[in-house]
Amino acid sequence: MKRVPASFLPPITLDSSGAIPMYRQVYEWFRRAIMAGQLRPGQRVPSTRGLAAELKMSRIPVSSAYDQLHEEGYFETFVGAGTCVARSIPCDALDQPVKKQSEASRQVSQNKTPRRISVRAALLRGAPQPWLSNLGAFRVSLPALEHFPVGVWSKLVNRHSRNQTRQSMAYGDAMGYWPLRETVAEYLGAVRAVRCEPSQILVTTGAQQGIQLAGQVLLDANDRVWIEEPGYPGARKALMTAGAQLIPIPVDEEGLNVAEGIRRARAADAVYITPSHQYPLGMTMNATRRMLLLNWAARTGAWIIEDDYDSEYRYGGRPIPSLQGLDTSARVIYVGTFSKVMFPALRLGYVVIPKDLVDAFSTARDANDQFSSTLYQAVMTDFIREGHFARHIRRMRMLYQQRRTALVEAIHKQMPGKLEVIGAEAGMHLVALLPEGVNDLAISKKAAELGIAAMPLTSCYESAPIRGGLILGYGGTDVRQIQQGIRKLGMCI
């Protein structure tokens, strides 16, 4: 049994009018707290001296009350642990308040009509996704955690944690820790041809918060946003928190069909897009489409939310510069994350914001959750500056390329003709299309029961897809797991 430290006592309220003797009030208070289950068997109680001091009263009534509680078996004394609530309090006496509470909550849940919540919140709730409930083979977005340099990382964590200053423990900047913002600006300029200054970088808790903030700052309820069809479900949810109306625009082998978007909703207020590596299908948006999109945004005043996820990993040798770097009208909000290159529990990402919007984003971040934890921001800065980050990306690029090859081979060998692999050689997942008429949701559910985390392509569509498929992550799945996983998947299909 865990012990609650002695100071954690329910509030004690005493009547100082003198009508009831103090010792009696203290005694009654403990008896009631024990019977109500607020104090648990074995829990330590304060010393008589400590309690008297806390209640600002003489020690004598407290001692009298304790004596009586001992005599009646409510208190026991254990060597080394001081006075505790007795372990032998009959359990049925203790059950009462629990029963009471569950009755109250039963009343609430018996209430047939669910209680009113916001429209946004109600719309967000979807069907359960059993494929996300395990970390098994093919879990999308999961990196090769077993290859993360935990030793190097924890040395940096330890260094910063030991040397915390008043400044690093106090309230931080809503935009983020300045040295990290400098480092990210430098990194994005060099690797992704993003044009920005450190003052335009907002450190977030991940891409999800970046998209959510963009929605909140740029969109009012019922404003219209183009989203890719199929597209990233996380982005749909983030934009729904702003009350935005989502307009699905089809993607083809050249990326988002911009002309079709203009036909369907020319006056839309924004677009969410994954141009480097379309989520989930994996194609790269070509140059013509990019110019079309930027021109549309410049002419109509629409915002472009560019999610550049997985851009670190291209195995074809031809990285594509970001849309942000091509944009001359400052209409692109560029969103990125460290979750997948580092590890998801890090909770660090970034947004590159047009200069005239920096203030609005900063204010919104402050209103939502103030700022990101400083420690990890400082550690991440050193991790990049000391070269560990670039080294880790290089190593993972080779590893993921091998895993991708192994996955494609396993699919071709074990399920010849059944699954069709699509998408560019990039990122940490691929899409395997199923034969027409096969229900991917059913297969993903069955696979989840076998511990396989294969995500159904259907979950990325607003409307029903023509052909189902499975999104297979290979970043966090080693070659042996890939082979076993494909065998198990074969059994499900």
Place this chain on the structure above:
Amino acid sequence: MKRVPASFLPPITLDSSGAIPMYRQVYEWFRRAIMAGQLRPGQRVPSTRGLAAELKMSRIPVSSAYDQLHEEGYFETFVGAGTCVARSIPCDALDQPVKKQSEASRQVSQNKTPRRISVRAALLRGAPQPWLSNLGAFRVSLPALEHFPVGVWSKLVNRHSRNQTRQSMAYGDAMGYWPLRETVAEYLGAVRAVRCEPSQILVTTGAQQGIQLAGQVLLDANDRVWIEEPGYPGARKALMTAGAQLIPIPVDEEGLNVAEGIRRARAADAVYITPSHQYPLGMTMNATRRMLLLNWAARTGAWIIEDDYDSEYRYGGRPIPSLQGLDTSARVIYVGTFSKVMFPALRLGYVVIPKDLVDAFSTARDANDQFSSTLYQAVMTDFIREGHFARHIRRMRMLYQQRRTALVEAIHKQMPGKLEVIGAEAGMHLVALLPEGVNDLAISKKAAELGIAAMPLTSCYESAPIRGGLILGYGGTDVRQIQQGIRKLGMCI
């Protein structure tokens, strides 16, 4: 000069048609990248072998290109650093792209009409608050960071960081880390008479996110919320992100005037309230008012967002149980934080959610920013379970009581009759009312110039207050600073 690691290169695109020799394309690419400032003086470039492998081409054209770049002075070789961009590239050549960019951004900022953002985001932007720009004397909400047990804490951080597992590095639960949720439920039950199970605890990044999430889940745009007048500005901002309409309800010495609230807006959808220690005035809501408020909520179906900030610190010896514990209709959302008891940069808080709303809050948290960083959640759990938390609170309670006494004495001694101290003996700040007609905003601004972080009472009002005042935090201000600070404040008044 910092060195960008070698792998951070802008994307290289080569034409493989054979029209231009490969060595020439590589040479041209580097020359342009250097002239455009994408590669900086002193920056390392990949080895010829590395680049050839990355581009999937023979090493010979790469070596030829490098030779020419060396010859023309674009590259230099430093012992131990390999090949780098020369440090002597004329600076005026490098300035060009920067100029170009600032022209583009000047165009944007010259655009007289600011570009359209959401109504919510535009409303959030307020006047600058110079008193928040320093960590000087009287900074509100700042704890005594110099007394935080950094040694104990960093040992726990180090232990968890070194032993990270796949599970602790991967995606976590949107509701939080289970052992922390258990620990928080136990703590709140014992100390604050909160009635909840661990499944009702949502771990947040702080009280701010708790309030923001409550607004998002419970309120649609233009839904009406009672707020305390004066009240906590952070809560106003959080509720504004949901598009809520704020209805200021006056507080008096018994707390929020519930009858007045019912008169002004009986059908409001929610109330935000600080019953234990009203922010900023410091009174405690009495029992009658509490019952009135709970009855109103039960009858009308309104939600109560209870912010129980600073409840750890009461120097009068009579803690008041939470509203949540009195509520029999499950209408209270209870918000708390570790920021002030521990340190703000920790970014950990919690919400206690009625059982039937758990799913909606969890989905909303996932859509906003997924989950809180796992490391600190695990460390916080141990910090509480090993008794450090209770010990730290006890020590700080004594310290803050001393600091409060010193502050009240300094005010009475140095400014007799000028400032009137109000509020219960609790928390980490007090309010000192100014003589009538004195402008608190002007005094706070003047004080900020002297490095004093005294917050004006006016900033907590929606309408103009009858009497101005200063909110003086004493948690993070030691006795010497308090005395000096009051002397400086005296000069400003």
